[in-house]
Amino acid sequence: MTVMAVADRRQRLWDLLVIGFVVFYMVFPIFVLLEYAFAEVWYAYQLFPTKLGFKWFSWVLRHYDTRMAIIYSYTLAPLAMLATLALCIPAGYVLGTRRTKLSLLTENLVNMNMALPVIVIGTGLLPLYFKLGLLNNYWAIIPAHMIGAIPYTLRSITAAFMQVPRDLEEVARVLGATKIQVIRKVYLPLTWRGILAGGIFAFSWSLNEFILTLLLGFPTIKTLPIAIYEYVGGYYLTPQPAAALSLLILIPSIFIAIFLEKYVKVSLGMGGG
Amino acid sequence: MKITKEDIISVVFLLPLYAFLSVMVFIPILNVILGSFGISLFGLSMGKVKGPVLDGYLNFVNPSKPYLYSLFFTIYISVIATVISVAAGYLFAIYLTVKRPPIWSKISSIMTIPLFTPYVVGAFMWWTLLFPRGYLAIVINRILMGLGLTKGPIPLVNDPYGIGILFGEVWIRFVISFMIFYGPLQLISQDLVDAARSLGASTWQVILKVYIPLTKYAIVATSAIVLLATMAGISIPLILGGSWPQFLNVMIYLDVTKTFDFISAYTSGVFYLVASAVLGYILFRFTARRIEFQVR
Amino acid sequence: MAVIRLENILKMYGKVVAADIPELEIKDGEFFGLVGPSGSGKTTTLRIIAGLTRPDRGRVIVNGEDITDLPPEKRDMGMVFQSWALFPHLTVFENIAFGLRLRKVPREEIRKRVKWSAELLRIEDLLDRYPHQLSGGQQQRVAVARAIVLRPRALLFDEPLSNLDAKLRESVRFELRKLQKELGITSVYVTHDQAEAFAICDRIAVMNQGRIEQIGTPEEIYSRPATAFVADFIGITRFMRGVVEEVVDFEKGRVSVITEDELRLTVTADLGRVKKGSRVLVVVRPDYISLASEGDKINVFEATVDRATYTGDSVDYEIKLGKWDLRFRTAADVRFAPGTTIRIRIDGNKAIAIPE
Numbered sequence: 001m002t003v004m005a006v007a008d009r010r011q012r013l014w015d016l017l018v019i020g021f022v023v024f025y026m027v028f029p030i031f032v033l034l035e036y037a038f039a040e041v042w043y044a045y046q047l048f049p050t051k052l053g054f055k056w057f058s059w060v061l062r063h064y065d066t067r068m069a070i071i072y073s074y075t076l077a078p079l080a081m082l083a084t085l086a087l088c089i090p091a092g093y094v095l096g097t098r099r100t101k102l103s104l105l106t107e108n109l110v111n112m113n114m115a116l117p118v119i120v121i122g123t124g125l126l127p128l129y130f131k132l133g134l135l136n137n138y139w140a141i142i143p144a145h146m147i148g149a150i151p152y153t154l155r156s157i158t159a160a161f162m163q164v165p166r167d168l169e170e171v172a173r174v175l176g177a178t179k180i181q182v183i184r185k186v187y188l189p190l191t192w193r194g195i196l197a198g199g200i201f202a203f204s205w206s207l208n209e210f211i212l213t214l215l216l217g218f219p220t221i222k223t224l225p226i227a228i229y230e231y232v233g234g235y236y237l238t239p240q241p242a243a244a245l246s247l248l249i250l251i252p253s254i255f256i257a258i259f260l261e262k263y264v265k266v267s268l269g270m271g272g273g
Numbered sequence: 274m275k276i277t278k279e280d281i282i283s284v285v286f287l288l289p290l291y292a293f294l295s296v297m298v299f300i301p302i303l304n305v306i307l308g309s310f311g312i313s314l315f316g317l318s319m320g321k322v323k324g325p326v327l328d329g330y331l332n333f334v335n336p337s338k339p340y341l342y343s344l345f346f347t348i349y350i351s352v353i354a355t356v357i358s359v360a361a362g363y364l365f366a367i368y369l370t371v372k373r374p375p376i377w378s379k380i381s382s383i384m385t386i387p388l389f390t391p392y393v394v395g396a397f398m399w400w401t402l403l404f405p406r407g408y409l410a411i412v413i414n415r416i417l418m419g420l421g422l423t424k425g426p427i428p429l430v431n432d433p434y435g436i437g438i439l440f441g442e443v444w445i446r447f448v449i450s451f452m453i454f455y456g457p458l459q460l461i462s463q464d465l466v467d468a469a470r471s472l473g474a475s476t477w478q479v480i481l482k483v484y485i486p487l488t489k490y491a492i493v494a495t496s497a498i499v500l501l502a503t504m505a506g507i508s509i510p511l512i513l514g515g516s517w518p519q520f521l522n523v524m525i526y527l528d529v530t531k532t533f534d535f536i537s538a539y540t541s542g543v544f545y546l547v548a549s550a551v552l553g554y555i556l557f558r559f560t561a562r563r564i565e566f567q568v569r
Numbered sequence: 570m571a572v573i574r575l576e577n578i579l580k581m582y583g584k585v586v587a588a589d590i591p592e593l594e595i596k597d598g599e600f601f602g603l604v605g606p607s608g609s610g611k612t613t614t615l616r617i618i619a620g621l622t623r624p625d626r627g628r629v630i631v632n633g634e635d636i637t638d639l640p641p642e643k644r645d646m647g648m649v650f651q652s653w654a655l656f657p658h659l660t661v662f663e664n665i666a667f668g669l670r671l672r673k674v675p676r677e678e679i680r681k682r683v684k685w686s687a688e689l690l691r692i693e694d695l696l697d698r699y700p701h702q703l704s705g706g707q708q709q710r711v712a713v714a715r716a717i718v719l720r721p722r723a724l725l726f727d728e729p730l731s732n733l734d735a736k737l738r739e740s741v742r743f744e745l746r747k748l749q750k751e752l753g754i755t756s757v758y759v760t761h762d763q764a765e766a767f768a769i770c771d772r773i774a775v776m777n778q779g780r781i782e783q784i785g786t787p788e789e790i791y792s793r794p795a796t797a798f799v800a801d802f803i804g805i806t807r808f809m810r811g812v813v814e815e816v817v818d819f820e821k822g823r824v825s826v827i828t829e830d831e832l833r834l835t836v837t838a839d840l841g842r843v844k845k846g847s848r849v850l851v852v853v854r855p856d857y858i859s860l861a862s863e864g865d866k867i868n869v870f871e872a873t874v875d876r877a878t879y880t881g882d883s884v885d886y887e888i889k890l891g892k893w894d895l896r897f898r899t900a901a902d903v904r905f906a907p908g909t910t911i912r913i914r915i916d917g918n919k920a921i922a923i924p925e
Contacts, residue, residue, distance in 0.1 A: 015374035022365060026386045029398035029444070032408065036401060044406065087293055090286035098283055106287060113298060115553040117505035119522045120542040123529050124301025124308070131315045147297050150290075208391035211507050215529065225393040225508075232400050232512050239401050246394040257389035261382075467621050468654035470641040472668035472719065482667075486658045 033250070036243035056244040066241065069227035070248060072138075073207055076223065080145035080206035081199050087146070088154045088198060093187075095154070096161025097169075107158070114151045121147060122215045129216055136220035144212040149205035153198035160194020161187070197260060204256050207249055224249050302546070308539035329540035339517075339524065340541060346518040347510075350435040351503040354442040359496050361443070362450025363488075367480055370458045371466075387448045392508035399441040400512060403430035409440075430513050437513035438520070445509075446499045453495045457488050497556040501549060521545065571631050571722040571755040572597050573618060578627035580613055586779040587613040588624070593774065593781065595757060600749050602770030603759045605802070610779035611759045612727055618757060619725050620644050631722070647716030647754075651728040653708045655700040661687075661711050662696040668719045686718035689748060706737050713745070717752065724749070724756040730765065738762075742769050763803050767791070775799045793839065793921060800852045800923065807895045808850040809834070813922065815845050826851055826922050830891040835867050836920040849922040853915060855885075858897035861914040868915040874905045888913070 036042075037056060039049030060066035095103045125144070126135075134140035164187060172182045210225040218226060224245055231242035304314040311326040333340045369377055387395060402409040405426065414426040430437030461484065469479050485492070510520035519527070521541050528538035575593040579586075588610040595601045603611035616622035618629060620641035628637045636644055655664050663670075665686055669679045687693040690710040700708055709729060716724060726745075730738045746769040749756050760766050766773050767787040774784045775798070783795040794800035797808065811828035817835055824838045826849060836851055843849055861869045872890040879885075883898045886905065890913070897913065905911055 011372070012374075015372060015376065018365075018368055019374060019376060019380065023380060023383050025444070026383050026448075029395070029402060030386065030390075032401050033394075033398050047408075087289050091290040094283045094286045098279070100283070102283060102287070106290070109294065110290075112553065113294070115501060115505075115549045115556075116298075116302070117507075117522060117542075117545045117549060119505075119507050119525050120305055120545050121298060121301050123525055123535075123538050123542055124304040125297065126529060127304060127308075127313065127315050127317050127535075128296075128300060131317065143293065143297050146293070150293075154290075204389070208393070210391075210393050211526070215526075225391060228393050228397050229508075229512060232397055239397075239404075242397055243401070246397055249391055250394055253389045253391065257385060261385075462652065462654065464650050464652045464654035465656060467619075467641075468648065468650060468656075468715075469667070470621065471619055471644075471646060471648035471725075472715070473642045473671045475640075475642055478671060482671075483656065486656075 030250075033243050033246055036239050037247050039240060056240045060241055060244050060248075063241075065222065066227055066245060069222045069224050069245070072221055073224040073249070076138075076141060076145060077203045077206040080142050080149065081203040083142055084146045084149050084153050084202035085157075085195065085199050088150060088157050089195060092154055092157030092161050092195075092198075095158040097164070097166065107154075110151050110154055113147070118148060118211055122212050125212070126215055134216075136217060138217075138221055141213055141217050141221055144216055145206040145209050146202070147212070148209065149202035152201040152205070156194050156198035156201060157191070160191040160198075163194075164190045200256055200260055204253060207253065305539045305542040305546070308535060309543045311536055329536040332537055333540045333544070339519075340521070340537065343519055343521045343524045344541075344544060346435065347504055347521045350438055350510075350520070351442075351500055354439050354446060354503050355496055355500045357439070358443050358446035358450045358499055359492065362447050362452075362495070363454050363492065365447075366451050366454040366458050367484060369455065370461075370484075371476065371479075384448050384451065387445045390445070392445070392506060393512065395445055396441050396509045396512035399437065399444065400430055403437050403440060403513075428515070431515045433515050433517060435514065435518075437515070438510050441509040441513045442503050442506075446503060449502075450495050450499055453498070454488065454491055457491045458484065461487055494556055497552050501552045501556070504548065505545070570597050570753070572633075573723060573755060573757070574628075574630040575614070575618070576628045576630065578614070578617060578624045578629075580610075580617060580622065580624045580779075586610075588617065589779045590614065590627070590781055593784070595755060596772075597755055598753045600746060600756045600758065600769060600771045602766035602773040603757060603776060604761070604763055604766045604773050605776035606761060608778070609776040611761075611776050613779070614776070615725050615727055615757060615759045618723075619646055619648055645719075645721050646723045646725055647719055647721040648725045649709075649712045649716050649727065649729045651731055653700075653712040653729070653732075655708055655711055655715075657700050659699075660696065661692065661698050661700070661703070664700070664711055665696075665715045665718050667715065682718050683714075686714040689717070689751075690714040705733050706741065709733060709741065713748070717748075717754070721754065724754050726756065726758040726760075728760055731760070731762070738765065745769060767803075775802060777802075792919065794852060794923060797850050797923065797925070800850075800921075805855055805896055807853045807893065809853055809890075809893045809895075810848075810850055810925070811922075813838070813843060813845050813847045813849055816840065823917065824922055828891065828893070832870065832891050834915060834920065835917045836915075836922050837918060838922040842924050843922055847922075848925045850925050851920055851922050853893075853895055853920055855897045857916045857919045858895060858913050859916070860899070860903075861912040865914045868917050868920075870913055870915070871910055872913050874907050874909045874911060876907055877905060879904075 035049060038052045038054070040053040040055045041051040042049035060070070091106070095107060122144075129135050129137075129140060132140075168186050168190075169182055172186050177185065208225060209223070210229070213221060213223050214226055214229070217223075222230075228242045228245050231239065231245075300314070307314055309329045311328060332338055335341075390398075401407050404410060405428070407430075410426070410429050413429060414423070417423045417427070418425070428436075429440075465483055465487075466479055469483050474482060504520075505522065507520070507522045507526065510523050511526065514520060514523060522545065525538045525541045525545075528534040528541070573595040575590050577592075578588055578590040580588040593614075603614055605611050613622060617624050620629075620636070620639060620643075624637070628635050630636065631644075656667065659667065662683055665683045666679050669682060674682075683696070684693065687696060690713055692707060692710045692714060695703060695707060695711070700711070703711065709732075712729065729745075730741055733741065742765055758766065758770060770787065772784060772786055773790055774781045775790060776782065777798050783790055783799045785793075790799060791803055794803065800806050800808070809826075809828050809832070811826040811832075811834070814825045814827045814833070817823040817825050819840065822838055822840050823835060824840075824843060824845075826834045826836060828834070828851075834851060838849070870890050872888040872895070874886055874888050875894070876887045877884055879901065881901070883901055884904060886897050886899070888895050888897065888911070899905075
């Protein structure tokens with residue numbers, strides 16, 4: 001009896017070690033981020049901060065630059081989300097309900113989009129924006145935020161429409177429903193989850209978008225990722241404000257991810273490149 | 274061919290999407306390709322150059338210029354990051370498949386952390402760990418100096434070896450790699466593993482002769498995905514990379530914003546496009562096949 | 570060559586007893602069957618022998634050596650799975666050669682042995698094919714060939730035929746037995762099909778809810794079932810409940826039983842387990858019942874025909890004797906309509922009374 005128990009315990013120990021290591025690997029960077037963000041007093045020679053508080057959060061709110069970054073990020077995101085949805089819902093309807101050659105072509109084109117490095121598109125976009133006088137323009141940033149979001153959003157919405165049985169629309173029509181009613185009563189109830197998920201992808205993408213905003217909006221339009229970059233790229237030696245700013249994107253992102261988990265199985269990597 | 278009302282709706286509904294893609298994707302790419310030859314799509318001057326010229330390309334392959342080395346550095350670091358992430362992701366997925374520890378189901382959502390962490394934030398987090406006063410920097414340097422391998426503390430971020438970049442990239446890519454492997458590995462029937470064991474296979478032999486052959490395509494596809502993402506992503510090399518050598522995409526960024534050397538930026542961009550096309554094609558071919566075999 | 574012993578084995582999943590075996594010994598060269606319904610513990614027991622499942626308690630001993638802590642890859646036992654578990658990415662040849670390659674057997678030797686094994690199973694022209702290109706029967710042969718090519722000291726079969734169609738199953742089961750006898754490898758065979766076990770096994774253990782109810786030759790199990798479960802599991806069985814009136818013959822082991830509805834039977838019994846006054850179940854199978862002839866005196870009863878089913882070569886009857894439902898068979902030309910009263914005789918030599 002004891003021999004079995006020993007082997008089992010050894011196995012549990014290994015499990016604990018391996019999984020413990022992986023969990024630590026995942027979580028430790030966030031722990032450090034939290035440390036910096038909440039460290040009110042932290043002497044250089046100490047391992048841990050001596051006093052915790054919200055000082056840095058009020059600091060970033062008081063500073064014009066960082067405050068604007070928060071505002072820009074969180075106003076651009078919903079706008080980009082709405083714009084992306086406006087583009088993707090009709091397109092998703094077509095792609096999801098009519099599997100023609102055109103649909104497949106469109107899908108492939110959009111997916112190819114994902115493989116292109118964003119910086120390359122950015123450099124091609126720069127002269128275009130320059131010519132049109134759209135550099136440093138708040139509204140012109142929105143399309144830039146949509147580029148990376150579209151493949152994911154479109155896929156989510158297309159999938160949602162694909163799940164609606166074809167005949168439903170026809171049945172509704174036969175029963176006398178108008179186009180609007182068909183949309184309200186047939187499609188909306190069945191696709192809202194996919195559309196919501198797609199919208200949230202777009203929101204998240206816009207929050208995280210970095211390089212295009214940097215190229216096309218800087219220095220006037222600064223979003224949170226850019227503000228964070230400034231604190232590191234400029235070799236500032238006080239990471240605290242950047243840490244606070246990071247949490248201001250990270251925490252909502254966590255909630256978004258949890259929210260998404262409930263409606264969609266897995267949300268694949270987000271990011272601005 | 275009759276044009277039905279359906280067709281009209283299809284076109285109308287897809288038009289905004291195509292219009293958007295044309296302006297925001299196709300035209301910029303066209304601009305990049307033409308621009309690499311010195312031709313500006315918008316009639317802008319590209320400095321002293323009036324196209325079409327091959328200066329951009331000659332410049333690129335000129336060994337005394339930084340681009341070739343930068344390309345080499347990009348590929349080199351990306352390959353290392355890919356190998357580490359894919360191997361680690363695969364091994365962890367195998368560990369969970371073979372041992373099936375019960376704690377796993379409660380903890381598995383922790384793995385999604387790097388997925389919803391914005392790249393910039395992820396890069397920043399690793400910066401705080403690796404900069405001279407960061408925990409990891411202190412620990413690693415103590416160990417290295419203690420073992421006598423180095424005389425003084427070495428820079429682990431913004432360093433000339435790409436160490437910082439590697440840390441950042443692996444943290445993020447490991448999870449994607451793990452998640453892509455986990456599914457197919459679970460689908461491999463436990464009977465096959467039992468059969469291999471009854472025929473004399475040790476655990477390592479089961480991995481080498483049963484799991485890996487049956488997940489060949491997933492391994493290739495995942496490697497292509499991770500390699501592409503690592504090469505293309507700019508946030509991490511920008512924040513964690515050193516002043517030299519740089520990733521090629523960081524070079525592009527600097528060319529465009531600091532030295533205003535557009536033709537070089539476009540030429541580098543073309544190389545990126547080609548690399549993405551090749552990797553994307555490999556990916557497409559391999560995901561078109563069945564990624565896993567199944568036993569009844 | 571192997572003698573396999575299980576001692577004091579216990580395996581539980583939560584509160585459920587998967588296997589509880591105080592003692593089991595399988596003789597060298599024996600074709601041993603583990604039979605029972607699903608969940609009876611037969612596969613668990615097989616996997617414990619194979620090393621794929623660790624028992625919570627107990628020891629597995631082969632040829633006197635305790636191998637309980639030995640991992641499966643070191644036990645030198647070939648195994649054939651219900652799903653056959655052929656490696657889909659390898660050819661038939663490579664599947665069979667798998668174990669040999671692991672042991673770094675030289676190439677020429679591998680070729681010879683794979684050929685030998687394939688010929689035994691009559692699949693030598695299939696060596697270049699892949700499993701998905703084979704029929705079920707062929708895959709099954711490959712699975713067996715793969716197990717025996719290593720000349721293991723024991724062969725373990727986990728319901729290897731249940732995925733084949735009935736006709737194929739019948740022919741293949743005899744081939745398996747023939748093969749086993751030729752090679753002389755100790756074999757443990759798990760199946761839920763009692764008829765299959767009877768056809769090919771030397772001895773059988775009947776399992777129920779993790780425990781062994783009886784071990785014996787097919788004949789012993791059929792004619793002298795130890796418990797009601799065993800009696801019911803094998804063949805078509807009906808029971809009549811009663812009390813032993815007295816022992817009629819001490820030498821031959823005959824008792825007279827009086828049922829709840831006052832019917833008297835003289836039947837066989839194990840006097841070590843049954844005595845005067847014991848409550849018993851009398852096992853009555855269709856072949857124990859025949860139509861009574863003039864001279865019959867004991868065990869003759871009047872029964873009513875409830876239902877008659879014509880099966881082509883015979884007629885199956887469900888009859889009522891007193892309050893008991895019984896089954897019996899006649900030749901196809903003897904037809905009794907439902908409702909008819911018939912005189913039947915129960916063979917006292919075959920019918921057995923077992924303790925309740």
